[in-house]
Amino acid sequence: MTERLLAGGWVAWMALRAEQQGMRTRPMVVVVAVIQPVALLFVVAGTRDLTPGEATVTVSAVVLTAMWSATVWTAGGVLRRERGYGTLARSVTSLYSPSLVLFGRSLGATVYSAVGILASSAVVVALLGFRFAVPHPGWLLVALLVVVASGTALGMLLACLFLVTRHGLAWSGALIYPVFILGGLLIPPDALPVWLRWVPALLSLRWVHEFVVAVSGGPVRLAPLGVAVALTAGYLLLAVVCLRVAVDAGRRKGTLELV
Amino acid sequence: MGVPAVEVTGVGRVFGRGRHEVVALRDVTFEVAQGQILGVLGSNGAGKTTLTKILATLLEPTTGTARVFGHDVRRELRAVRRLTGVVFGGDRGFYGALSGRDNLRYFAMLAGVGRRTIRAKVDDALAGVGLTDAARRPVETYSKGMRQRLHIALGLVAEPRLLLLDEPTVGLDPVEAERLRTSIAALRRTGVSILLTSHYLLDIERLADRVLVIAQGRVMVDTPATEFARSAGFAATVTVQGRGPLPARLDSYGMTVESVEDQGGVWTARLRVPDWGGEMFQQLSAALADADVLGVDVAPVRLEDVYALVMQRLAQDEPARTAQDEPAGAAGVDRR
Structure with a gap:
């Protein structure tokens, strides 16, 4: 059992490392992990005097917005890129579970993006001289871990969805702004039409944002974080099922291109 | 095994x-x-x-x-x-x-x-x-x-x-x-x-x-x-070049004349031989005994030749095979 766990961990780690090595040369990573958060922070907060509470909420929203873009463009494109390289079939028909390989790659992409986003945001925050209200730094760290986990799971799910359609690239672009809006990252969810208000409830980033807003200005409310974790688990489960279906269908239809 | x-x-x-x-x-x-x-x-x-x-x-x-x-x-x-x-x-x-x-x-x-x-x-x-x-x-x-x-x-x-x-x-x-x-x-x-x-x-x-x-x-x-x-039906191709009259017995001893060309009095004959050993060499020598031979080149049969022949035969048989397949369905394959 221990040996299997170790082997599984090693596979995920190798996949993570391979993805991160590949990300160094992708210009899109610079766009989503550096240019976007920096531009957003300057636009939203560059000319305003923010209270520590406002600063926390603003930076949190910007980081989460950038994380969503990163998830769609980096982790979400993992399998589409594999098909482009001609490595898809080898990656999903190895001795190990394709979900494990995809998890490692998606985690690698998400962590790489998250580090970029946090680092570039930190530089801007230092330049603008923001002061934060962080009464519960431990819980902020937990929220960050949930964001990474959620981005990984959502990235896996998107990667599978982008694999079964020929228009993955178009979908990537089409998904960005609707989620910004529906997730309450650009406008408050209350401003949405009534018939659309259930949608934000399905987006984990919206719950993380609610949690961060709450902990920055008052007592810790665990319910939003719990919902975010549950949604993350749901994304992960859906991704595993979706990948299995996609790989089986690929083997039946002959759409798993090796080269 | x-x-x-x-x-x-x-x-x-x-x-x-x-x-x-x-x-x-x-x-x-x-x-x-x-x-x-x-x-x-x-x-x-x-x-x-x-x-x-x-x-x-x-x-x-x-x-x-x-x-x-x-x-x-x-x-x-x-x-x-x-x-x-x-x-x-x-x-x-x-x-x-x-x-x-x-x-x-x-x-x-x-x-x-x-x-x-x-x-x-x-x-x-x-x-x-x-x-x-x-x-x-x-x-x-x-x-x-x-x-x-x-x-x-x-x-x-x-x-x-x-x-x-x-x-x-x-x-x-x-x-x-x-x-x-x-x-x-x-x-x-x-x-x-x-x-x-x-x-x-x-x-x-x-x-x-x-x-x-x-x-x-x-x-x-x-x-x-x-x-x-x-399966090519021959072991080697022998190319013989000579002058004067073409030997009469080139297609004996199981040899097959593949082609004969004549250019300015010099003929080139390509022969297919069923095997290539001492006996066939002697028989070829006998067949060429009266000829003014300028040169002989022996090329053992190559897979390339065999493959080309096989594909040629398959192409000739194709109409019959296609007709045979028709009643079994468009593709002739039992599908699941």
């Missing part, structure tokens, strides 16, 4: 549906014994790569069964993958931004090479294909031949018991190609079974124990390599 390395029974594969249906394989049946090298010949679109993909568990057969060392490729994927190494040629199949070593290390891990041995095995595989010096360079800087060698290293790194080689010498210069053939021949001595598809008949000629010819998805010929060479 034990269980065959590969056992394919009645395998068919259909792509698409309705008007877009393409039958890639029809009722394909053959075996590869353990330690044997099977050469698969066929023109483009004959179904060779489809067959290789089915054995590599990348594609499910529509009908029939395929087993690798007794394991069903449809149901026992893990067991089949553990025993099989695949080499698909071409420029793609790697992460261009990663080095050759990192690519190999990653795919070796996926192929089941353990943590403790992976470094040594990757280094050995790189050395085996002469890529040690280029191991740290990104694959996007590799030449076509280097990528092909990396593909081969990838197929061998997990030390498979069955190696599926799809056009392994494509893109290699003659020296590299010969070096690869020597490596493949050496693998046979270690007991590895090999299914080798190639357009290059030299690969098959040098390496294969058996030859399988596929045309339009069907197995047309399945025979030992030596028998295949004999």
Whole structure:
């Protein structure tokens, strides 16, 4: 059992490392992990005097917005890129579970993006001289871990969805702004039409944002974080099922291109 | 001998549906014994790569069964993958931004090479294909031949018991190609079974124990390599050049006159001889005794000639075969 766990961990780690090595040369990573958060922070907060509470909420929203873009463009494109390289079939028909390989790659992409986003945001925050209200730094760290986990799971799910359609690239672009809006990252969810208000409830980033807003200005409310974790688990489960279906269908239809 | 390395029974594969249906394989049946090298010949679109993909568990057969060392490729994927190494040629199949070593290390891990041995095995595989010096360079800087060698290293790194080689010498210069053939021949001595598809008949000629010819998805010929060479019906082509009258007895002793050309009083006769040994040499000498012979050249029959003849015969038989297939349905394949 221990040996299997170790082997599984090693596979995920190798996949993570391979993805991160590949990300160094992708210009899109610079766009989503550096240019976007920096531009957003300057636009939203560059000319305003923010209270520590406002600063926390603003930076949190910007980081989460950038994380969503990163998830769609980096982790979400993992399998589409594999098909482009001609490595898809080898990656999903190895001795190990394709979900494990995809998890490692998606985690690698998400962590790489998250580090970029946090680092570039930190530089801007230092330049603008923001002061934060962080009464519960431990819980902020937990929220960050949930964001990474959620981005990984959502990235896996998107990667599978982008694999079964020929228009993955178009979908990537089409998904960005609707989620910004529906997730309450650009406008408050209350401003949405009534018939659309259930949608934000399905987006984990919206719950993380609610949690961060709450902990920055008052007592810790665990319910939003719990919902975010549950949604993350749901994304992960859906991704595993979706990948299995996609790989089986690929083997039946002959759409798993090796080269 | 034990269980065959590969056992394919009645395998068919259909792509698409309705008007877009393409039958890639029809009722394909053959075996590869353990330690044997099977050469698969066929023109483009004959179904060779489809067959290789089915054995590599990348594609499910529509009908029939395929087993690798007794394991069903449809149901026992893990067991089949553990025993099989695949080499698909071409420029793609790697992460261009990663080095050759990192690519190999990653795919070796996926192929089941353990943590403790992976470094040594990757280094050995790189050395085996002469890529040690280029191991740290990104694959996007590799030449076509280097990528092909990396593909081969990838197929061998997990030390498979069955190696599926799809056009392994494509893109290699003659020296590299010969070096690869020597490596493949050496693998046979270690007991590895090999299914080798190639357009290059030299690969098959040098390496294969058996030859399988596929045309339009069907197995047309399945025979030992030596028998295949004999199926041409002649052992060698003798080209004789001379002056003056053409000898009268050139088509005796089982020899066949393939062609005779005359240019400015110098004739060139091409003869096919049923075997090439001392007796045939004496008979040829007797046939040419009265002629003013300028030169004689003997070319033993090559697989290329045999293959061309086989394909020619198949093309002639095709109308009859197509008519035979019609009643069984559009494609003649029993679909699931």
